[in-house]
Amino acid sequence: MNIYDVSRKAGVSIATVSRVLNGSPNVSDRTRNLVLEVMNDLGYTPNVFARGLGLGTIYTIGIMCSDSSDPYLAHAISYLERGLRTHGYDSILCCTGNSLETRQKYFNLLRSKKVDAIILAGSKLIEMNPMDNQYLIDASRELPIMLVNGYLKGENIYSTVCDDRHATHEAASRLISSGCRDILYLYTSYSYSGVNKMNGYQDALAGCGLPVREKYIRQCPKDVTSARDLLLRLDHSGLSFDAVLASDDALAVGAVKYANMTGREIPDSLSIIGYNNSSYALCTDPELTSIDSKIETLCNTTINTLMGVFHGSNVPTRTTIAADLIIRATTKF
Amino acid sequence: MNIYDVSRKAGVSIATVSRVLNGSPNVSDRTRNLVLEVMNDLGYTPNVFARGLGLGTIYTIGIMCSDSSDPYLAHAISYLERGLRTHGYDSILCCTGNSLETRQKYFNLLRSKKVDAIILAGSKLIEMNPMDNQYLIDASRELPIMLVNGYLKGENIYSTVCDDRHATHEAASRLISSGCRDILYLYTSYSYSGVNKMNGYQDALAGCGLPVREKYIRQCPKDVTSARDLLLRLDHSGLSFDAVLASDDALAVGAVKYANMTGREIPDSLSIIGYNNSSYALCTDPELTSIDSKIETLCNTTINTLMGVFHGSNVPTRTTIAADLIIRATTKF
Numbered sequence: 001m002n003i004y005d006v007s008r009k010a011g012v013s014i015a016t017v018s019r020v021l022n023g024s025p026n027v028s029d030r031t032r033n034l035v036l037e038v039m040n041d042l043g044y045t046p047n048v049f050a051r052g053l054g055l056g057t058i059y060t061i062g063i064m065c066s067d068s069s070d071p072y073l074a075h076a077i078s079y080l081e082r083g084l085r086t087h088g089y090d091s092i093l094c095c096t097g098n099s100l101e102t103r104q105k106y107f108n109l110l111r112s113k114k115v116d117a118i119i120l121a122g123s124k125l126i127e128m129n130p131m132d133n134q135y136l137i138d139a140s141r142e143l144p145i146m147l148v149n150g151y152l153k154g155e156n157i158y159s160t161v162c163d164d165r166h167a168t169h170e171a172a173s174r175l176i177s178s179g180c181r182d183i184l185y186l187y188t189s190y191s192y193s194g195v196n197k198m199n200g201y202q203d204a205l206a207g208c209g210l211p212v213r214e215k216y217i218r219q220c221p222k223d224v225t226s227a228r229d230l231l232l233r234l235d236h237s238g239l240s241f242d243a244v245l246a247s248d249d250a251l252a253v254g255a256v257k258y259a260n261m262t263g264r265e266i267p268d269s270l271s272i273i274g275y276n277n278s279s280y281a282l283c284t285d286p287e288l289t290s291i292d293s294k295i296e297t298l299c300n301t302t303i304n305t306l307m308g309v310f311h312g313s314n315v316p317t318r319t320t321i322a323a324d325l326i327i328r329a330t331t332k333f
Numbered sequence: 334m335n336i337y338d339v340s341r342k343a344g345v346s347i348a349t350v351s352r353v354l355n356g357s358p359n360v361s362d363r364t365r366n367l368v369l370e371v372m373n374d375l376g377y378t379p380n381v382f383a384r385g386l387g388l389g390t391i392y393t394i395g396i397m398c399s400d401s402s403d404p405y406l407a408h409a410i411s412y413l414e415r416g417l418r419t420h421g422y423d424s425i426l427c428c429t430g431n432s433l434e435t436r437q438k439y440f441n442l443l444r445s446k447k448v449d450a451i452i453l454a455g456s457k458l459i460e461m462n463p464m465d466n467q468y469l470i471d472a473s474r475e476l477p478i479m480l481v482n483g484y485l486k487g488e489n490i491y492s493t494v495c496d497d498r499h500a501t502h503e504a505a506s507r508l509i510s511s512g513c514r515d516i517l518y519l520y521t522s523y524s525y526s527g528v529n530k531m532n533g534y535q536d537a538l539a540g541c542g543l544p545v546r547e548k549y550i551r552q553c554p555k556d557v558t559s560a561r562d563l564l565l566r567l568d569h570s571g572l573s574f575d576a577v578l579a580s581d582d583a584l585a586v587g588a589v590k591y592a593n594m595t596g597r598e599i600p601d602s603l604s605i606i607g608y609n610n611s612s613y614a615l616c617t618d619p620e621l622t623s624i625d626s627k628i629e630t631l632c633n634t635t636i637n638t639l640m641g642v643f644h645g646s647n648v649p650t651r652t653t654i655a656a657d658l659i660i661r662a663t664t665k666f
Contacts, residue, residue: 060425067411071612074407078400081428085439090446092393093426095414106418113423224615253616260618279404282557283586283616285593 004141004156010038014156018312026314060090061306062110064103065121068095070222071278072248072295076121076148079299087307089116100127104135111139117306119146121299123193126150144309146302149293150192151318158309159318160301162293164193167323168200169207171273171291172245174325176208178332180243180271184234186255187247188222197247197275215239220251227254228261235262242270249274249281249290256284256330272330286329294321337474337489343371347489351645359647393423394639395443397436398454401428403555404611405581405628409454409481412632420640422449433460437468444472450639452479454632456526459483477642479635482626484525484651491642492651493634495626497526500656501533502540504606504624505578507658509541511665513576513604517567519588520580521555530580530608548572553584560587561594568595575603582607582614582623589617589663605663619662627654 003021007014012031019027020035027035061084065073081091094110096103103125110118118139120126126147127133133152136145140156147159175183185201187194202212216239220230227246231254234241244255252274256266264270266286274281277292301319308315327333336354340347345364352360353368360368394417398406414424427443429436436458443451451472453459459480460466466485469478473489480492508516518534520527535545549572553563560579564587567574577588585607589599597603599619607614610625634652641648660666
């Protein structure tokens with residue numbers, strides 16, 4: 001029996017129970033009395049069960065990611081670890097790779113350590129098939145689940161996401177305004193974030209009355225050489241394109257290398273926009289126009305939300321952060 | 334009183350005490366009897382104190398690094414975390430930044446958690462002033478300290494290092510053989526690894542009868558734009574150089590950008606060699622010749638050594654791994 005049972009029995013949110021336990025003034029007398037009554041009925045003892053109220057906590061958060069050496073995730077881990085530490089929390093890191101089975105195994109391992117919460121960093125940790133996320137929903141009855149740039153509906157699941165759809169919509173629209181008509185879209189994975197990015201691209205085309213063509217949407221492994229070689233093949237096959245919009249900077253770097261190799265002028269003959277505004281964006285000649293997906297803000301917001309959950313504040317289950325388009329030398333605008 | 338007291342009183346190494354406790358055959362009867370006698374005298378109870386023998390362990394290792402978003406360290410964290418997990422150990426990550434004070438604070442925090450060992454990833458965590466490392470030597474009496482590409486002398490301190498000196502010696506020698514005479518050396522920090530790399534460069538010049546000139550040895554922040562701008566300034570000041578050897582790929586990328594900006598032909602007018610063979614090396618046109626510092630091997634060896642310490646095997650306190658020179662398009666050989 002725990003705070004979640006109290007929440008269910010009283011028919012109020014976990015945050016409300018936390019607020020009652022914390023003596024927060026933001027609770028009506030009626031609700032406070034109801035919660036206290038249920039606690040009494042259940043024989044609930046907050047100082048044993050109230051994880052996250054500073055009672056019974058081990059001050060340790062599990063952080064899961066697919067691969068901490070990926071530049072985007074490496075920054076996420078760094079910001080999360082430092083942010084949690086300023087609040088006095090340790091981080092247990094768990095790199096799970098891409099298999100759902102391993103991920104579930106490590107998730108359960110973290111739970112068995114009685115961590116105070118689990119943060120899932122990266123949209124790829126949420127499966128597209130809802131059945132495959134049931135273990136997260138089940139677990140969220142016992143501890144808060146925090147998603148960094150992923151989304152899953154659930155009462156004790158908190159998402160902080162970048163507005164990827166709006167970001168690629170704007171980027172593609174700017175490409176079209178600058179005269180591009182055949183925009184190749186390169187993506188790495190069909191995740192929550194991946195789908196949003198692709199939808200933004202498609203919306204922008206449709207909004208300008210341009211056709212959405214399957215052959216202009218291509219999946220590619222997240223590395224420079226694969227992207228370069230894919231573009232060489234597409235070019236060789238006779239596909240005509242005047243812009244590349246990529247879901248990751250590594251793919252955009254590959255596009256720069258393709259252009260340099262084939263003598264295409266950037267941006268006059270080929271415009272290129274990357275995603276994440278990583279250190280890759282400054283490595284190429286010309287330097288990449290790229291979408292800044294605000295990973296630091298996402299991580300800080302995730303931690304603030306988590307601290308809010310722990311302190312029984314009224315926190316949103318979903319926070320959306322706007323991206324920025326950082327304009328450099330691979331676009332005509 | 335613990336295994337370290339037994340080691341001191343018996344005048345044998347901690348590994349030897351572990352071997353006796355493990356019933357290893359690699360101990361002479363004389364030594365075994367001595368150790369058992371000391372244990373008896375001290376009233377030592379292995380199942381309470383013998384951390385690392387699977388008795389009293391919490392199966393958790395502290396990993397410290399200055400910044401887990403640095404590409405080299407991000408890979409180290411990833412390899413260490415996964416490697417430890419295959420042995421059933423959790424990793425508590427701690428990003429300390431560059432201040433000694435913060436590092437000591439977090440080190441003590443990890444110790445207070447009773448972690449089974451602490452891994453320090455990256456040569457910058459070891460101070461050049463021996464006094465400043467005394468806290469590590471003191472702590473090593475109580476738990477194993479593992480250094481990834483750092484070195485510190487001490488009985489229970491284990492280093493796995495890349496042979497950086499040999500690597501830069503070879504790289505500089507190859508540059509000289511290919512006709513370069515004015516080789517600029519760019520470095521980011523004056524750490525154990527940093528000093529070794531610089532010594533290798535100086536040795537190579539001296540070995541070929543070339544002068545070692547202060548003005549050809551320059552410190553630079555570890556980012557692409559700083560390196561590019563430094564080279565533009567040096568060029569503008571009239572310093573003549575026909576090669577750049579850098580202690581990190583980010584600096585070498587900056588050198589490529591300087592050359593592209595000023596119209597110098599790579600490698601005919603300027604040869605460039607980076608360090609770490611990171612994903613940066615493939616981002617530039619032309620792609621970077623770079624020294625592969627074998628971070629995966631360093632991490633795996635560190636973990637194998639640690640497991641050896643835990644199991645009382647006879648492990649070396651220092652293991653040196655040879656680097657590889659990966660030849661691409663920024664050199665004439």
